[in-house]
Amino acid sequence: MANVLNKVKGWFVNGFWKTFCVAWIWTLLCKKWIWQDFCVNLLYKKFDKWKAWLYLAPAIVLLLIFTVWPIFNTLRMAFWNKYNMLQEIGGTLKFNFGVQNFVDVINYQRFIDCLKTTMILCVATVPISTFLALVIAVCLNAIKPFRRFLQTIFFLPYVTNSIAIGMVFEAMFNIVGYKAIMNPDGTFSHVSVGIINNIIGIFGFEPINWINQGSGYWQNIAVLIIYIVWNALPFKILILLGGLQSVNKQYYEAAKVDATPRWRVFTRITVPLLSPMITYVVITGFIGGFKEYSSIVGIFGEDMQAVGGKSLNTMVGYIYDSLARNQQGRASAAALILFGIIFVVTLINLYVSKKNTHY
């Protein structure tokens, strides 16, 4: 009995503010008119107001758990020195503010390598794929027969599984056979080939070790660039062609009357009129490029490197690796850095495009 009394007393003293809140709400609710109003609302009159929240409830609950909470929690984990999920669940960890995670991430050579690979892929693939998509879209817009057919073909890579087609590219660039070549001194040596090496051989190039054991970093990157550009084309063509078809034809008719050369029409009419679409395509291209991950797994497997080669891991790959190693703090710090980079690049793109948008 004394025990219980002590407990109640302790609760009153320690949790006084809680008690105060509860009592206050209780007094309010006890007032007769509030009760009445609440019941009437619920049962008859203003049920609509509550109904909306009823309809929204599932979405809101799920969003709170899986979208809103992560936004705060990522910040919390990133600025929590030496955060570890298992220790936190075990309750042995106290919040400890600091930027140690960021320092660790930036000082970590593997992270710098990941950042470098990601940057190279981004800077190379976005301009190439945008330019190619623009040229293809303009050409598609200039023809009549077979346009729909070609349009469908160019959209085909969009609905593929990037891991699966990555494995096809692996097979295409892989060394599968051995070709005997006679050396000047009469001996034979074996040169490896594959379908791509055969094709470039037609144009007189030497076979290259693209992705097999002992292949160089830049050869690997070249394969990745080709694959990512191939994969990025359909979306860009779709958006740019949609933009082209909504351009007012009068500009082109005016140019025709003036006998403007085609190149001038392209640079002076098409590109400026398409600039909002181009901006959009470039921004989404950069965002996608900074999140590049599964295409590398597709070609190089889950190790993300050629056998014995340099790691081709990207920033997203680094985040997932840290997560799998139970370093959620570092993963959060890296994710925030990634978010920051994407944000800044998007702002720069918007700023540049605002300067160059012509209407």
Place this chain on the structure above:
Amino acid sequence: MSESKIVTMTEKDMKKVTSRQRIVKIIVQIGLYLFLGIMALIVVFPFYWMIISSLKSTVEYRLPVPTLFPNEIIWKNYADAFTKADLGQLFMNTVYVGIVSTILSLVITVITAFAFARLEFKGKNLLFTLLLATMMIPGELFTITNYVTVTKFGWIDTYTVLIVPFLVSVFYIYLLRQNFLQIPNELYLAAKVDGTKDLKYLWKVMIPLSLPNLISITILKMMGAWNSYIWPRLVTTKAHHLITNGLRGASYLDEAGQTNFPVQMAAVTVVSIPLFMVFIFLRKYIMKGVSRSGIKG
């Protein structure tokens, strides 16, 4: 008056096209078709290579100069692919997760979009703006905490963990709400006057009118399950893996310890063919969904 004059002038000019100009035009057209044809070949070639490689024997596949069509068609590669990558089990997992998550997601999306489009409540616009704002944040940021959350819930290595975290998509809610808003409000008020219940109205009027969008959402959701790779690998073991995990995680080595590429290509073909089917029969809906997200998103 003056406008019609200009039109007749240009038409007159058009008629004066000399034969030389016509030849230039034809050459340009040929150039265009040549360029587009080559690009189309490059785009299609990996698919072609995938299919013919999956039908070759290992010996033929390893020839120094590859053949462009298999001399002998080996269907057994497909049987090997099913056993080596355990595609049957993975296929069932993927279909189960895809169907359950699509149905639940459609229900939630429809009632949420309905509330935002038709019902009045305090803070509606603020809430909707906040929802749209979350679309800016990259998904990786959510994944880290969600991994911790599902671990705490004890959901690791279940079907639940593959379904629940992705049920609500702000983009789909947005898409459907815009669609619902286009349906005249008078219809809703008339139904109310007649004493029709909200849910009945939703079922009889709004869902049929926004069917194309619902189909787009269904396709994108199913394709999402079919293509998801990172999250299943992170939170499940082999028993609950989805098809893409099995595809890359399987070992395609032959007796000599070398990769058996024909079998690997057979597995890839099996995974790709449903996507092609969807593409061929439902292309309209996919392209619509993509271009809409492109222009409005």
